[in-house]
Amino acid sequence: MRALDKKLFRDVWRMRVHALGVALVLGCGLSVMVMAVGMRGSMERTRAAYYAERHMADLAVSAVRAPERIANVLAQAPGVETIETRISGIALLDLSGVSEPPSARLVSLPIEGRPRVNDLTLARGRWPDAARADEILLSQAFADANNLGLSDTLNATIHGRRQTLRIVGIANSPEFVFVAAPGELFRQAKRFGVIWMNREALARAYDLDGAFNDAVFLLGRHANQSETIAAIDRILEPYGGVGAYGRDRMVSDRFLSEELRQLSTMAIFLPALFLITAAFLVNIALGRVIATERSNIGLLKAFGYSNTAVAWHYAKSALIFAAIGAFIGSAAGIALGRSVADLYRDYYHFPALEFSASPATFIGAWAAGLAAALTGCVFSVLKAARLSPAEALTPPRPTTFFSAGPSLSRFEASLDAKSRIILRRIVRFPRRAGTTALGVAFAIALLVVARTMPAEMDYLLDVNFGVANRQDVTLTFTEARDSAVLHQVERLAGVLYAEPFRLDDVILRHNGRSVNEAVFGVPEQARLSQIVGARQRVMAPPASGIALARALAEKLGAELGDEIRLEQTRGRRISTNVRVTAIVEPMIGSSAYMEIAALSRLMREPGRVSGAHLRMDTARYAAFDRQIKQIPGIAGVSFVGQAETAMRSEFEQGVGVMNLIYAAFAAIMAGGVAFSAARITLAEQERDLATLRVLGFTRLEVSYILVGELMALALIAIPAGLALGALLSIWLMQLFQTDMYAFPFVFNPAGYAFAVAFTLGCVAVAALVVRSSIDKLDMIAVLKARD
Amino acid sequence: MTNAAPSHQSAPLFALRGICRTYGEGETAVRALIDVDLDISGGELIVLLGPSGSGKSTLLNILGGLDRPSSGAIHFRGAPLTGQSEHALTHYRRRHVGFIFQFYNLIPSLTARENVDLVGEITDDPLDAAEALELVGLGQRLDHFPSQLSGGEQQRVAVARAIAKRPAVLLCDEPTGALDVKTGVRVLEALQEVNERYGSTTLIVTHNADVARMGARVIRFGDGRVRSVETNTARVPPSALVW
């Protein structure tokens, strides 16, 4: 080994604490990068393979009742390659031991053979026998969540009629990777599942013999999707077609795309913070080395090493740091990726999801790590290169200090001498002070972000369940009923109060744009399901006209006072104009709202309601449950209160893990910079601190100079960290925002306080660890040697 | 373990009995001090003279509470200094001892005045920093940082810093070791001035026989032992010293 290389390894060994700090910080960033980029790629590949293998639909449509012969017409539509017609519905299930019945989407299986579009994979069991009406396949997530297995039976209420279904297989479908009940935006594996069953049995139940109400399509390679949609819509128009849509509106695929988008965001945002911090850490560590190596640099140059050779020699130590960081990052990234893949596999039931990061992902991560380290070392290395040998061989000029400057002199004068030492060092070494403050600020920002996201979620749930959906139970009728039915409902066991609602599926049109959405009819004095207005406050329904959710108004390009067109997609298919009289801000969904009487008049069904929200005596659920199953004409019972509990507990679990990971990241970030800074401060001031001890300063007083500097920098970093955290949170929540969710800024003081306290704690621990060397300062040695 | 007198008035400032200091163990042990007995009374200006390695610094460090003898006993104003805790020694230095080092050891981030103030902050009744600096002839350079002062000036700041707490004892280890004659003389003048004005017992360690001529007593060291103790009958002011 060349002498210089031996020296290199000695140098790195001497800097091992800093090297470890840099490598850990870099490792955190790169591991997230490898995990997120790799996971994104893995998910995308898995999804593509799954979709291709199981013929995931390109288009879907539902109709009220289309005769089966129309299938042939649809198959001839331009671009359509394959069509599968189906009968689809919702069933209320009766599980033993579950007092609030969950529900399931029903999808018919073809009379012969497997589905040509949206084919299934069997996880267990067998395909139903076409001759047996009661055999079904059940979705895996639901089966697992409810401990249902092969040959178990389910009692289902389908279109008001009770049937017993026998589970013969557990299956997954590309159509339902993510499953949510209609109108719900969260998955509740325990409360909502999918049942695939005999087509003829379903046709009988829904009175759809020789007809279908749902179709899915595969398109040809060169199909023009919007052309095909228009053709399908034209064909189905007389049969109550609701408008065909592509994958962008298929809930499951949309959700997956959203997940992929979040992985991309994560691949950028977290690594960026860590790489920047790592670059600064390299900068101060190498700056320190080169300062202490002055005379060596002089010698090397005097021996004839070129400036480039010297620069390269020092740059190599930064590259070694980066290589260690890249190694840690890659290994941790793979481990992280594998555990995330496990989570995703359990959650989505992909037939196969293996985490694998492509070579390009690793190369990209390493390149990013090297780039950060090189950027960090470039200043110090150039300084070493520029140092002339003669200059380098003379002892370094003592560090000159200066007063903090006129703006600070008043403040400075009010300090005691020890604090003044701290202040002057911060002012004298701004880059190093900046690095420490930056790392601490980043750590605070990370934690603010980590605490804001669940706070946003909490707020969303609070608004959803505290304002928009305060009911315990929602009953939906199979068709609109006269409001007198409310009296009957109120007599059911356990019902304390019933509030009617109306729900019409419509196409809203304005300025040539159209959107399929629901219009809710809300009573003037609603107490259970209320409209969420500005700043998430309760708003009464508009006396006349229609209120649009902001996202819906934006999609339509409609403003207050505009006249928009409503076309009912079910029932009488009324078509009418209505004026926009309010823009509202529900955090969830993007529906439209009207006063209930006005809406029913508009739809020419005065006095008719679609269902009722109920306030319940929860102790009497069981009795209520028994009665409700006997009543015909009930399409669905949704236990909203239960859903809230389930959702909150599911979120809390996820949040717990996330908080732990972020806390570890923040600890490494804040601890790493603080530790590095403390070591350098100590090394530089060892002689001064020992002198103070000789002069009679106690250990505590001397420690103050070391710990105080770090704490002062940490304090300076607090406002910056909080502000950065708030901005990052706003930015991230904006990225996560879709037309399904809107996230207003949520200020979460407890989260901010935690971020500050935790980070200061990390800095304090790092400072105290380094401080312990003050107890071992050699007072006699400093009297002898000149530094 | 000692027969030191119980009261302040009659007791010497320091009483050393049988002081030994050995570094290391066994074969390689270095006996830096061997059986040193010494009494030092208040207000004296003593020069410790001896070749390099003879144990002068070791003695000074022990007197200053920085080091502990391997055996023997020291009393300061009649109270034992040996066997004290680290905390008690810190307190002893803080209250009673002024140090002046060969390399000044000023805090680079503090001005001359602030370096002096620094000590004032841990003392009950300190001298005003400006006054202390005036005394060593640096009244004009109060707000200079150490890097802006010459070696001699820095050493005089160190003297001002040491006297600001009105110490009972000033311990100076080769105070002129890093200085040329002219500046060295000014530092010694300052020390003598302080000794006369405030009556601080002053111990100056040097290997320079010339410097010894300014001491009221001269203690010669050789190989860790006190070789001789002489009272100087012909004291010479520092300005008359040459080396």
Ligand SMILES: Nc1ncnc2c1ncn2[C@@H]1O[C@H](COP(=O)(O)OP(=O)(O)O)[C@@H](O)[C@H]1O
């Ligand atoms: N920490 C130490 N470890 C080992 N030997 C030491 C140590 N300090 C001093 N010595 C030895 O003790 C002897 C006396 O040293 P010192 O008191 O510094 O002498 P002086 O100040 O007279 O030059 C010398 O031989 C020196 O090498």
Ligand SMILES: [Mg+2]
């Ligand atoms: Mg010495």
